[in-house]
Amino acid sequence: MANADFAGREYPATAPYSVGREKIREFASAVGADDPAHHDLVVARGLGYPDLVAPPTFAVVVAQRAEAQYVQDPDAGVDFSRVVHADEKFVHHRAIVAGDELVTVLHVDSVTQRAGIAMVTTRCEIAALTDGGSEPVASVSSSLVIRGEGS
């Protein structure tokens, strides 16, 4: 079962994730987002963005990489064959655009168990590197339900 000792844990910032134009186009096509602002640089710039703008759920690509630090840690006790995604929440401080170098700090906000079911909630604070430091870009919260053995 999920290890309750992980509740409250904060991980060091990840190595930067480089947001590429082709990744934005690929992700947009996969979710059926045909708005040219995801595909055409002229249109994106016309809307005031410095480069192609990512679809509203693109941050999950970055967040899931960071969450792997926790869910793939054998000591965390998260059996992925028993996991169901329960909820997801994005808060954007600004849109993600191609060219962003994103670093993520992963927090394990809670680990709860009852009646053979565990629920874990993680939060990824994603920031973009800037010349002087970093600026907040998005906060992504995700809850997973893990069914126990025999349930």
Add this chain to the structure above:
Amino acid sequence: MADTARLRPVLADLAVGDVVGTRTVELDRSRLVRYAGASGDFNPIHWDESFATAVGLPGVIAHGMLTMGSVVGVVSDWAGDPGAVVAYQTRFTKPVPVPVAGSATVEVSATIGAVDADAGTVRVDLTVTHEDVKVLGRAQATVRL
């Protein structure tokens, strides 16, 4: 570019209950594989029938994040700017099984749930169903206008 003159909704014209868009999304197996590759979520429940049934699912199911990511297009297209979706959340209440042949049909309806004139935002509530059963719960997008 014709695209530079996008018409954007005007907050003062909107009222709670206004339906701002509807859409039908078709999810087939190739779409699931494509999303797996694009997102990096390679959980086999989204592409391996034998694995999915072995862990107690009816068969291969769509990524919840694929459903969430696909249906929000009705909101961002209405808003005229994908970056205007400043917050977006949902619960995954029912899985969407995706058959080997053909596709699973997901119906989306987007309705104004709240208007915050001071913040310059509206909350758009999404009703998302598959075979008349809700598959997303409390699906809400906050849009800055």
